[in-house]
Amino acid sequence: MKVNFQNRCDFTLNSHFMIITQRQPMINIRMTKLAIFPLAVFLLTTPLTSIAKTFSAKVVRVIDGDTVQAYDGAINTRIRLYGIDAPESKQAFGQKAKQTMIQLVANQIVNIQDHGQDAYGRMLGTIYLKSQDINSIMVAEGMAWAYRYQGRLTVPEYGTLEQNARNAGKGLWSDPNSIEPRQWRKANK
Numbered sequence: 001m002k003v004n005f006q007n008r009c010d011f012t013l014n015s016h017f018m019i020i021t022q023r024q025p026m027i028n029i030r031m032t033k034l035a036i037f038p039l040a041v042f043l044l045t046t047p048l049t050s051i052a053k054t055f056s057a058k059v060v061r062v063i064d065g066d067t068v069q070a071y072d073g074a075i076n077t078r079i080r081l082y083g084i085d086a087p088e089s090k091q092a093f094g095q096k097a098k099q100t101m102i103q104l105v106a107n108q109i110v111n112i113q114d115h116g117q118d119a120y121g122r123m124l125g126t127i128y129l130k131s132q133d134i135n136s137i138m139v140a141e142g143m144a145w146a147y148r149y150q151g152r153l154t155v156p157e158y159g160t161l162e163q164n165a166r167n168a169g170k171g172l173w174s175d176p177n178s179i180e181p182r183q184w185r186k187a188n189k
Helices: 029-045 094-105 134-140 156-168 181-187
Strands: 002-005 009-013 018-022 053-064 067-071 076-081 109-117 123-129
Touching: 053 076, 053 094, 076 134, 094 123, 094 134, 123 134, 134 156
Parallel strands: 076 123
Antiparallel strands: 002 009, 009 018, 053 067, 053 109, 067 076, 109 123
């Protein structure tokens, strides 16, 4: 006679002795698939470049207030500063933003945190000089807006810095009619 006890062990009874065998718990394959599926989707849909990596490079050219060119010893890379939007070169405060960026990082060895690419193929990066976040300095000094995508700040901390610069009337915030670069570009196509 065979008796099943809560699906964990079997008892086999015969006239002379009882044999107890322990079953290994079955792994529910369906549950395992459900647990692995979200991880697989994440790994397959997340570009490797979106997993931030940091490298050192020398800033060899400042293009404008939110774009630089850096050389890492092998290649020159154009880097668009992540989370900020500086005035365009022909826009009010555009040249001042560029000069501020030159003063901060020109010919300096910096650390760059790679955040992937923008729509134009430029690397999106946060630049650090001696552990100072240069992107945040540009916003704090009123030389750039905190970048918003679909109404949301890409770097929430920069929103506070922008508000402080605005309240203090720093940089572009000294102009009561300052226009965000996105709006300026649309108006000046």
